Amino acid sequence: MQKLLLIASYKRHIASNHERMFENVFDWEHLPHLHPRTFSSISLLAKGKKTLTLEAGLWPTPFGLKQKIRLQGCKRKRTWIVRVLSGFMTDLIVRSRVSYERSDGFDVRVDFLVPFSRWYYAPLGPALKYSYARLYKEDVAMMTSRQHYLERKPKPKKTQAEHSVLIGKASDLKCPHLFTFQGNPFLINQDQGKWIAYTAHCPHLGRSFKDLKIKSGKILCPWHGYEFELASGLSRQSKCRLPLAPKIISKSGLLFAIVPELESEKQVKVTQDPEGGEMQHGLERGIIDCISQS
Ligand code: FES
Numbered sequence: 001m002q003k004l005l006l007i008a009s010y011k012r013h014i015a016s017n018h019e020r021m022f023e024n025v026f027d028w029e030h031l032p033h034l035h036p037r038t039f040s041s042i043s044l045l046a047k048g049k050k051t052l053t054l055e056a057g058l059w060p061t062p063f064g065l066k067q068k069i070r071l072q073g074c075k076r077k078r079t080w081i082v083r084v085l086s087g088f089m090t091d092l093i094v095r096s097r098v099s100y101e102r103s104d105g106f107d108v109r110v111d112f113l114v115p116f117s118r119w120y121y122a123p124l125g126p127a128l129k130y131s132y133a134r135l136y137k138e139d140v141a142m143m144t145s146r147q148h149y150l151e152r153k154p155k156p157k158k159t160q161a162e163h164s165v166l167i168g169k170a171s172d173l174k175c176p177h178l179f180t181f182q183g184n185p186f187l188i189n190q191d192q193g194k195w196i197a198y199t200a201h202c203p204h205l206g207r208s209f210k211d212l213k214i215k216s217g218k219i220l221c222p223w224h225g226y227e228f229e230l231a232s233g234l235s236r237q238s239k240c241r242l243p244l245a246p247k248i249i250s251k252s253g254l255l256f257a258i259v260p261e262l263e264s265e266k267q268v269k270v271t272q273d274p275e276g277g278e279m280q281h282g283l284e285r286g287i288i289d290c291i292s293q294s
């Protein structure tokens, strides 16, 4: 058996669960998007039951450094190992394991090991530790946010009243503005002078869209780099598709979300003066009368 030299170790507590951790370990696509200061590219070369072989571009570098790496993980043993097969730091082994599990999360220990013949990698130990501290910080933010997304309350049942929802006064909205329609969270925003509604979470793994800008009718999710066209819901990078969003109509300075079939403005009738004194308190009471097509 090959003798290994430990050149650095990194330990941290992660306030999440090991399900999220292993999901993250095998989620190779996020590397250049969530960690752009570390990875410039990633491609999958082979996939086994518990292994992935990847080619990663490292960033920042003036030389376009690449690494071919193999990831091997065992959820039952709570361990995962990355080996650099070729490229920058060939033969480096990064061995990670969950060292202690508690109700509030778990501890993880990462050991950076090299064969004795590669002893000259030792001065890079502190840089590896620093780089992993940054990677984990970014990963933990994603795991936490994803866990919150998965723990959302179940959707309430659709009701007749949800054929239309009054969102608010156009001049008062701070965009993107969150609203609920038929039990699902949506955002309303302006794009190229038009009001548009779209789902509040990415259909891939649930990244919130609340802090993202729309550019020319498209939204780019920063977790895995999928870009969605809001009008069609399609993405060139994946088969994921945005769920159908309500249509937004503007009437007397008010914005309404309506089921897409009820496109005609004539079908929505304002029954209260939008400039009236009661407006600020009356929004959630539903001051429209929506005439369903059926
Ligand atoms: S969560 Fe993966 S692309 Fe949005």
Ligand SMILES: [Fe+2]
Residues within 6 Å of the ligand: 024, 030, 031, 034, 035, 135, 139
């Ligand atoms: Fe990561």
